[in-house]
Ligand SMILES: Nc1nc2c(ncn2[C@@H]2O[C@H](COP(=O)(O)OP(=O)(O)O)[C@@H](O)[C@H]2O)c(=O)[nH]1
């Protein structure tokens with residue numbers, strides 16, 4: 001899974017990237033290379049998987065997230081194409097919003113105002129989608145004049161409806177797609193359809209004033225606040241010192257982004273993990289919540305999906321408390337499920353398939 005970090009210049013994108021990936025890329029007031037790109041892959045920590053791996057005495061293979069830290073985009077300049085490409089690559093988008101004050105780092109719009117920047121960025125993203133949809137619509141109109149297939153006409157009608165939706169300044173995340181419509185536009189990677197987190201980078205003085213901007217995930221969009229520089233500094237201290245400083249700043253309940261970010265993104269993006277276990281490896285796989293056993297099988301290998309017979313399913317905790325597959329089978333806790341079974345977060349799935 002890829003998460004793309006983006007935002008206006010000097011908002012703390014690279015600082016966040018370093019926090020999340022434990023890299024040490026240069027964070028700077030001055031250098032402003034527009035084309036810098038940092039990438040790093042990190043494991044998704046999962047104590048359930050670690051315990052299963054210990055049980056089997058096999059190496060745990062954690063799920064992975066790749067972070068892309070894009071170079072800065074100017075205020076109102078999102079359509080720069082290399083930039084949009086990086087956004088399209090993301091399965092989810094992380095918009096870093098300037099929330100800290102520092103007279104030495106001027107804001108391109110003249111003042112620090114996260115609410116304004118969030119709205120501004122939403123509109124820019126919507127505009128990008130509108131423009132790419134416009135191109136597609138024009139192409140469809142030419143093609144329809146030539147061939148007039150019903151399929152093209154339906155796509156054209158959909159584009160018109162979606163453009164109307166975008167014109168009302170609403171992201172595609174909020175459009176009630178039918179399954180057919182969703183599959184029609186899947187290949188376009190529209191930006192306003194991607195899950196999005198607006199992450200306000202505050203400092204110890206501004207943090208409290210942004211609390212009421214926080215929004216829990218709704219339609220795969222959320223607003224969160226963190227203190228990038230302060231958190232980086234606190235993480236260098238030991239736990240007791242941290243507590244003292246946090247109390248001093250009135251941040252006793254502060255949630256470290258480094259600890260909470262992955263969990264929150266999984267929730268935002270409606271993701272879940274299932275596990276495969278065995279003598280070779282104990283491994284976590286990422287699926288969407290509600291995915292069927294058949295789709296889960298396809299995450300591992302298309303052969304397993306094609307030859308799907310049944311899935312043996314048990315929750316990770318039931319597995320550990322019964323002590324193994326044969327005990328679980330005897331107790332009737334190991335279930336046999338079919339293709340349509342919806343796999344739940346934390347289940348061990350063993351696929352039986354025709355080779
Ligand atoms: N005071 C303060 N400064 C920050 C914070 N986050 C980033 N900065 C400063 O903002 C500048 C730009 O940070 P950087 O991560 O390189 O921003 P980017 O251009 O978005 O990648 C650096 O001088 C950082 O030290 C923060 O939370 N508080």
Ligand SMILES: [Mg+2]
Nearest residue numbers: 013014071072
């Ligand atoms: Mg940077």
